Amino acid sequence: MLIYYIISLVVIGIDQITKYLTLENIPLHENIEVIPSILSFTYFKNTGAAWSILEGQMIFFYIVTFIVVGVIVYYMQTQGRNDKKFAFALSLILGGAIGNFIDRLLLKYVVDMIRLEFIDFPIFNVADMALTMGVAFMILYLFYDEWKEHKQKKVGMK
Template identity: 60%
Template sequence: MFLYYVLAAVIIGVDQWTKYLTVAHIDLYEVVEVIPGVLSWMYIRNTGAAWSILEGKMWFFYLVTIVVVGVVVVYLQKYGKNSRLLSIALAFILAGSIGNFIDRLRVEYVIDMVRLEFINFPIFNVADMALSIGVVLMILYVFLDEKKQKKNSPG
């Protein structure tokens, strides 16, 4: 289990490092092209969730994050030994949750910077990517686990 907590810590570190670099080198709302027409950096402050939903409801995000982190740690401890895929999914979800929680506690908003130029999509950060990857891996785990259960069930 220790390895999965290390993975989460590394992702949190990368998330916080990219946020630090963004704040230190890009002005608020400034756009820096990385790959023209595809990817740019744009420093914004998000007081809500994706698409700025529930903007300004910090108490809600604090509560939800504490519950999510608690549930993820319990699941990782209880079920993580049974599946590497589940453990990796939980580590990514844990890292993403904590990465954005640090911002909300520290500055009362989340620092976002990754902007996809080819699609109308919210600007996001490494923690958001970790959460998304974790959820996709969790869905994959559930799908594969159900398939395995059907294969092993009598009849």
């Protein structure tokens, strides 16, 4: 189980380092092209959640994050022990949730900086990527698990 908590810590570390570098090197709202027409870095203060929804609701985010982290740790300790895929998805979600929580706690906003130039998509950060990948892996895992269970029942009927 320790490896999955280490994965979460690595996500948090990379997230916080990229945010620190953004704060130190990119003025607010300045756009720095990395790959022209594809990727740039733009320092943005996000006081809400994804797509800036629920802006300024910090107490709400503190409570929700505390609950989410508690539920994730519970499932990592109970269900994650038996399934590496499930534990991996949870570790990404945990790292992402804590990464953004640190910003909200210390700065009262989340530092976003990654901008995809080729699509009209909100600016995001490493924690957001970890959360998104963790949720995607979780959905795939749940579909796979359901399919596997359905297949086993079908074999048992024969």
